Amino acid sequence: MGGVAWTEEEDHLLKKCIQQYGEGKWHRVPLLAGLNRCRKSCRLRWLNYLRPNIKRGNFAEEEVEMIVKLHKLLGNRWSLIAGRLPGRTANDVKNYWNCHLSKKLNAQEASEDKELSKDVQIIRPQARNIGSTSMKRRSLGESQTDQVVVQQESGITLDDADGKNHMIESQQDMIYSCLDQQGMVGDFPMDFQLEEGFEAMVSSGEGSSSQWNWDDLLLDMDLYNDFSS
DNA sequence: AACTTATCCAACCGCCGCTAC
């Protein structure tokens, strides 16, 4: 392996520790679990191997298709891609891509018309600030840099200059703004179903503990376009 | 059977952004 392999006993200790104290506070995990591992190793072992509901084995055809499409949209953002594949970890997806898909697709691209491949643009999902909480940014799993770029390039920010929240009048307005920004107005049906929780979240203006995020919404839009084109 | 090469994938590393002080 790339490092020192985990033993069954270490796995057991880590599992027990997480069950007892919960996820997070990784810096304390080695001490609490009595493991001679660094915080990162513990976290990685949990996320990639020990966490419940991790799907193992070969990728299904639909999963592979999804990976290819998502990679076109997102680039090497494995954690985001994995987030769309229940039970799969970022490491799994990355490994699968590197072992199977990158070579295959490179070979395909080489044989394809070069003009065609020029049209493929990586769309980075652009998180929008709705509130000023950094908690929300964390929940987006996105770097602030991207958001700064979004704000600078697009002028879209839902924060007032003084940092106070500026709530958009309605969901439709808000979504319309995003579609407009993506140049997708007219392409995307405005009567699409919002994910559960989204509606309440938007109307209440609450966001920090939300299940939804803009990455997801924009990704859905991208995917919709991609699948329907 | 013995050796070489290719593939897979778990683990590590370095960097980044955020938070608290």
Added chain:
DNA sequence: AGTAGCGGCGGTTGGATAAGT
């Protein structure tokens, strides 16, 4: 404002194993 410590991410490494000769 500066900084240390943290969680998280993507890239890379290297040992195990399969496939090929």
